[in-house]
Amino acid sequence: MSSLANDQTTQRTILIAGAALIAGYIAYSLWTSSQATAPRLTPDSSHTGAGHAAPSHKKSEQYSPKGDPQGWSEEDMKKFLSSRNMAVGHNPTRNELIAMVESKLHEPKV
Template sequence: MDQSTQRTLIYGATAVVVGYAAYQIYMSMSASGSASTSNSQSYSGSRAAPAPKKPAYTPKGDPESWSEDDMKKYLTSRNLGMGLDHASKHELLAMVESKMHEPTSTGFDDPEEWSAEEMKEFLRSNNLAVGHNPSRLELLAMVEAKMHEPK
């Protein structure tokens, strides 16, 4: 096999792999509903307002008095519906109570959501030079490097 044929085969195989990966990413985005929001972002990197979430199903009263169907609907509305068909009422109640008592915030602040000025302020407060007119990506890289550096 000559060199140009080998090169063509390598480029072809690479194109197939990249195409498949792009297809998988597109399908996962459209399945989660984020494909429509990602298309609405402007070139400047600003984000569109998120679509309002459908309120999660929450029956009235004490979870111990809920029916099995109410418990399953509660868990399913919070993306916890896998494997509920064979769960006992006791197991369902334990899952509901666990979900009800989990913390609402992890305390982790995502720097991708920060404005450029907030990133600059974080860097200055950590005695890091911001430089002259850094791009948003440069600021984000500096912030994440600082956040993830070993203590």
């Protein structure tokens, strides 16, 4: 390989490495700026839908009525779900509330 070809290869390598560094820096900057504005999710948080924020409660404050969920009042079901960071939306039916409670009761523990 001639000296001129070796110099061109070296220049090309330096140019590619510089472009990769710049692209990496831009990607890192974008990622960290989006992390600063994104909400922090806890491992037990769930999707609340419609952009509504679920109330945040500590695990020690979880509301747990006694007995079968089929016999719970709608207010008990709403308290149970909101204490577990699950929004119930606007005017859910009793069957929808029961389904949400059952899904929370039977969800796998992480």
